[in-house]
Amino acid sequence: MPISFNLPPAARPGQPADTIDTPSLVLDLDTFARNVERMQAAADHAGVKLRPHAKAHKCPDIALAQVARGAVGICCQKVSEAVPFVRAGIADIHISNEIAGPAKASLLAQLARHARISVCVDDASQIDALAAAAKAAGSRLDVFVEVDVGQNRCGVADAPAVLKLVERIAAHAPLALRGLQAYHGGIQHLRGWAARREAAARTAERTGAVIARLEAAGVRCDVVTGGGSGSVEFDLGSGVYTEIQPGSYVFMDADYGSNDYAGTLRFEHSLFIATMVMSVAAGDRVVLDAGLKSMAVDSGLPWIWADGAASATLDYVAANDEHGIVKPRQAGQAAALPALGSRVMLVPGHCDPTLNLYDEIVGVRGGVVEAVWPVAARGLSR
Amino acid sequence: MPISFNLPPAARPGQPADTIDTPSLVLDLDTFARNVERMQAAADHAGVKLRPHAKAHKCPDIALAQVARGAVGICCQKVSEAVPFVRAGIADIHISNEIAGPAKASLLAQLARHARISVCVDDASQIDALAAAAKAAGSRLDVFVEVDVGQNRCGVADAPAVLKLVERIAAHAPLALRGLQAYHGGIQHLRGWAARREAAARTAERTGAVIARLEAAGVRCDVVTGGGSGSVEFDLGSGVYTEIQPGSYVFMDADYGSNDYAGTLRFEHSLFIATMVMSVAAGDRVVLDAGLKSMAVDSGLPWIWADGAASATLDYVAANDEHGIVKPRQAGQAAALPALGSRVMLVPGHCDPTLNLYDEIVGVRGGVVEAVWPVAARGLSR
Numbered sequence: 001m002p003i004s005f006n007l008p009p010a011a012r013p014g015q016p017a018d019t020i021d022t023p024s025l026v027l028d029l030d031t032f033a034r035n036v037e038r039m040q041a042a043a044d045h046a047g048v049k050l051r052p053h054a055k056a057h058k059c060p061d062i063a064l065a066q067v068a069r070g071a072v073g074i075c076c077q078k079v080s081e082a083v084p085f086v087r088a089g090i091a092d093i094h095i096s097n098e099i100a101g102p103a104k105a106s107l108l109a110q111l112a113r114h115a116r117i118s119v120c121v122d123d124a125s126q127i128d129a130l131a132a133a134a135k136a137a138g139s140r141l142d143v144f145v146e147v148d149v150g151q152n153r154c155g156v157a158d159a160p161a162v163l164k165l166v167e168r169i170a171a172h173a174p175l176a177l178r179g180l181q182a183y184h185g186g187i188q189h190l191r192g193w194a195a196r197r198e199a200a201a202r203t204a205e206r207t208g209a210v211i212a213r214l215e216a217a218g219v220r221c222d223v224v225t226g227g228g229s230g231s232v233e234f235d236l237g238s239g240v241y242t243e244i245q246p247g248s249y250v251f252m253d254a255d256y257g258s259n260d261y262a263g264t265l266r267f268e269h270s271l272f273i274a275t276m277v278m279s280v281a282a283g284d285r286v287v288l289d290a291g292l293k294s295m296a297v298d299s300g301l302p303w304i305w306a307d308g309a310a311s312a313t314l315d316y317v318a319a320n321d322e323h324g325i326v327k328p329r330q331a332g333q334a335a336a337l338p339a340l341g342s343r344v345m346l347v348p349g350h351c352d353p354t355l356n357l358y359d360e361i362v363g364v365r366g367g368v369v370e371a372v373w374p375v376a377a378r379g380l381s382r
Numbered sequence: 383m384p385i386s387f388n389l390p391p392a393a394r395p396g397q398p399a400d401t402i403d404t405p406s407l408v409l410d411l412d413t414f415a416r417n418v419e420r421m422q423a424a425a426d427h428a429g430v431k432l433r434p435h436a437k438a439h440k441c442p443d444i445a446l447a448q449v450a451r452g453a454v455g456i457c458c459q460k461v462s463e464a465v466p467f468v469r470a471g472i473a474d475i476h477i478s479n480e481i482a483g484p485a486k487a488s489l490l491a492q493l494a495r496h497a498r499i500s501v502c503v504d505d506a507s508q509i510d511a512l513a514a515a516a517k518a519a520g521s522r523l524d525v526f527v528e529v530d531v532g533q534n535r536c537g538v539a540d541a542p543a544v545l546k547l548v549e550r551i552a553a554h555a556p557l558a559l560r561g562l563q564a565y566h567g568g569i570q571h572l573r574g575w576a577a578r579r580e581a582a583a584r585t586a587e588r589t590g591a592v593i594a595r596l597e598a599a600g601v602r603c604d605v606v607t608g609g610g611s612g613s614v615e616f617d618l619g620s621g622v623y624t625e626i627q628p629g630s631y632v633f634m635d636a637d638y639g640s641n642d643y644a645g646t647l648r649f650e651h652s653l654f655i656a657t658m659v660m661s662v663a664a665g666d667r668v669v670l671d672a673g674l675k676s677m678a679v680d681s682g683l684p685w686i687w688a689d690g691a692a693s694a695t696l697d698y699v700a701a702n703d704e705h706g707i708v709k710p711r712q713a714g715q716a717a718a719l720p721a722l723g724s725r726v727m728l729v730p731g732h733c734d735p736t737l738n739l740y741d742e743i744v745g746v747r748g749g750v751v752e753a754v755w756p757v758a759a760r761g762l763s764r
Contacts, residue, residue: 003496007465008489010764021485021764055703077704078671083389097704100660100671100723103403107390114385122663123722153705154661154669161663185702278482279536281504281543287536289460289482292735293763298674298701319680320567321437321734322459322479322763323535340505341482352703353674357738359761379741379760381675381704382392382403 011362011369018343020369022276023290025358026345027251027373029365031270033065035250039232040070042265046236049243051075051094051225056247056352058377059361060088066250075225075245076377079104079111084376086115094225095119096181096245098126098146098154104382105129109137118142120181122156124168131172142178143169144225149182149206159213166219179223180214182207183245188230189255189299193262200234208240229256233265253351255299257310272305273346273354274362275324280340288316288324288344295319295346296353302346314338316346356381393744393751400725402751404658405672407740408727409633409755411747413652415447417632421614422452424647428618431625433457433476433607438629438734440759441743442470448632457607457627458759461486461493466758468497476607477501478563478627480508480528480536486764487511491519500524502563504538506550513554524560525551526607531564531588532581541595548601561605562596564589565627570612571637571681575644582616590622611638615647635733637681639692654687655728655736656744657706662722670698670706670726677701677728678735684728696720698728738763 010021020026043050052066055077063074063085073092076082082093098120099105111117112134121127121143134141145162148155156162162180169177187199203226211221227235227244229252235241248256251271273295279287295302297319304311304326313336318325326344328334338344348354355361356378363371392403402408425432434448437459445456445467455474458464464475480502481487493499494516503509503525516523527544530537538544544562551559569581585608593603609617609626611634617623630638633653655677661669677684679701686693686708695718700707708726710716720726730736737743738760745753 003469003471005465005469005493005496007462007762007764008485022483023763080389083387087385087387089385098661098669100658101404103390111387114387122661125722148663152664152667153702153707154663156663276482279480279504281530281536281538282534285534287480290763292678292680292732293738296674297680320535325535340507350674356675357761357763379739380389381405381672381739382389 009372010360011372013369013371015369017364017367017369020274020362022274022343023294024274025355025361026272026274027361027363028270028272029363029370031268032250035252035267035270036066036069038265038267039246039249042233042236043244044070048236048241051243051245052250053096053245053247054085054377055081056355057250058355058375059373060084060090060376061371061373062250063090064088072243078381079108080380080382081377082111083380086111090115092116094144096183096225098122100126102129102133105133106137109133109139109141112139112141113137116142118144118178120144120146120154121165122146122154124165127165127168127172127175131175134174140174140176143175144178144181144223146181147207147210149203150184151186159210162210162214163217163219179221179225180207180210181225182210183226183228185228188228189259190230191259193260196230196259197234200231200238204235204238204240211240229267230259233263248351251351254303254347254349257303257347269305269347271348271351273302273348275344275346277338277340277342277344280337284334285325285327286337288326289322290346291319291323292321294357295348296350296357298353299350302348305345305347310347391754392742393754395751395753397751399746399749399751402656402744404656404725405676406656407737407743408654408656409743409745410652410654411745411752413650414632417634417649417652418448418451420647420649421628421631424615424618425626426452430618430623433625433627434632435478435627435629436467436759437463438737439632440737440757441755442466442472442758443753443755444632445472446470454625455498460763461490462762462764463759464493465762468493472497474498476526478565478607480504482508484511484515487515488519491515491521491523494521494523495519498524500526500560502526502528502536503547504528504536506547509547509550509554509557513557516556522556522558525557526561526563526605528563529589529592531585532566533568541592544592544596545599545601561603561607562589562593563607565608565610567610570610571641572612573641575642578612578641579616582613582620586617586620586622593622611649612641615645630733633733636685636729636731639685639729651687651729653730653733655684655730657726657728659720659722659724659726662719666716667707667709668719670708671704672728673701673705674703676739677730678732678739680735681732684730687727687729692729
């Protein structure tokens with residue numbers, strides 16, 4: 001006899017926020033809305049288009065909020081990741097990445113029957129595969145040539161290499177060159193504001209030099225896309241980018257929170273992990289019910305969040321698979337440790353892979369659960 | 383008009399293994415079966431019960447295979463994690479962890495109406511909460527007192543503290559003391575075989591001393607549970623443990639693979655991540671389509687697997703969210719780099735949180751997909 005047993009939800013709209021089951025991903029909806037507004041206003045002011053990166057949130061409800069406020073569409077990093085966004089009605093999606101293998105080209109070309117789809121290339125064979133798939137699906141694909149502007153990951157090295165790929169794209173009727181992608185992820189997390197400004201300026205210079213060479217060769221780039229949450233305040237004024245693709249700004253994780261912000265474009269921490277103290281037996285430490293399976297620690301351990309700021313007395317010092325160890329920052333502060341069963345809010349170290357661990361975002365306003373949003377693209381890494 | 387569009391599956395039974403979409407989690411079913419057999423045979427030979435840890439695989443199909451071969455049940459680390467296993471008919475589940483909060487006690491007590499359920503405690507208030515929940519649900523719960531034998535995480539420190547909790551358990555009719563949990567995770571990954579043997583011996587001595595004090599006080603522990611994939615070869619002969627709870631042995635990740643095994647109990651790498659080369663533009667490196675969202679890197683980067691062994695020429699040197707960078711180990715070996723679109727198999731650094739990223743395990747035998755198993759407890763961290 002099959003056993004019928006359903007797991008109760010972590011939260012339901014209307015319930016008090018301090019009764020959400022733990023660990024859960026909690027979004028402060030007022031703070032989130034301010035972050036969405038602030039980035040859009042900055043892009044509008046600069047006359048640059050905003051195409052937020054959905055790899056940070058993987059959540060159609062968030063993408064729809066971004067587009068409603070003025071975003072021209074979204075970026076995705078994987079073809080499969082785009083599927084729930086196409087389904088939700090996002091009409092313009094850029095895959096800010098190269099793809100390999102016939103399954104992915106075929107899927108992309110099929111998605112292009114329902115939305116405007118673009119994708120990056122850095123090799124002639126990718127262009128041929130995209131053209132074949134688009135032809136088979138009866139669709140059209142926009143193509144960006146990716147230039148390596150210092151990230152040392154994907155992308156071609158220089159303008160001559162771009163021009164070869166541009167010629168190849170032009171040879172295929174179902175493809176259209178849309179422009180250049182010039183993204184440098186490494187500079188997003190330079191801690192010092194001046195260091196980030198300098199690095200962003202060098203990236204923009206490098207990108208601008210490629211554009212100039214292309215224009216001299218008669219190739220016009222309608223769109224130049226790039227920039228992330230750590231560099232956009234500089235990218236917006238660079239005169240090079242026509243479109244920015246930041247993602248993390250809606251949440252602001254602890255890694256981005258560790259950057260210095262001397263400029264005017266700042267974002268607030270809106271995303272938290274609600275956890276609970278599950279063991280206090282030791283006395284000199286407490287154990288939380290959230291570890292490696294509830295947060296990504298590749299960019300550092302989470303902050304403990306209390307009274308609207310990172311705790312000055314308690315540290316999350318170690319993550320096991322399902323446990324988090326919390327200790328007082330200074331010896332003799334054990335009295336500050338939270339009690340068994342009490343709730344502890346964390347700011348995750350790195351939002352993107354943390355979102356990828358959760359099926360839902362619990363949206364909270366005024367101490368009450370207002371919405372539970374599916375992280376519909378969670379796990380969609382193909 | 384809602385857009386109806388379904389993502390094709392990564393693999394279907396019957397298709398060639400080298401056509402599985404990437405990144406995917408691939409299990410070599412023959413190797414997996416040998417691992418299951420080897421651990422069960424060792425436990426049987428020692429007269430110790432095997433209760434494999436399902437936190438490693440989160441997959442009911444694997445739990446059913448373990449029980450079919452002789453396991454007495456499984457461990458889970460979280461209450462919600464147990465739900466799909468109860469649903470699949472696993473009749474005896476030990477939550478090898480403390481729980482906090484009324485929602486979890488209530489869920490546990492409800493699960494105990496469908497299966498034999500046990501859980502750990504290290505505080506009197508946990509015992510009272512379990513008793514109240516079991517009473518309300520009309521069920522019974524078995525209770526283990528956890529002793530801290532060096533892990534410095536959860537668990538009480540000594541026999542007097544155990545005795546206090548044993549008295550408290552006895553005061554509640556719906557609860558029954560089942561025994562002691564004495565697990566030391568930290569020693570599992572000591573690299574040297576002799577160092578692990580010594581550490582396991584000290585853990586067993588410490589556990590044995592607590593048992594002796596309890597017996598002197600008239601308290602008998604029917605079950606003493608502990609041990610992991612790195613220590614079981616010593617735990618089985620310790621005379622202390624009546625039950626072992628290893629998990630990773632079915633897969634053997636790169637972290638466990640880095641241990642030295644001088645003894646007779648060895649396991650083989652059965653779990654791989656199938657990836658594809660998506661960019662070769664740089665020449666001195668290639669980029670794989672699998673990064674932090676497709677593998678846990680907390681215990682080290684993955685190995686590149688080729689011809690039945692870890693590659694001696696290529697290294698996975700960096701993981702970004704969706705990208706993996708592969709470089710030749712020595713300068714001048716760039717000719718060994720795989721071509722664009724070619725497939726690269728990885729052995730993940732740490733299996734447990736890697737499994738927690740995937741919805742499916744693709745089981746392969748003889749180069750053909752044989753089964754696609756749901757990772758039904760993926761994300762169930764409450």
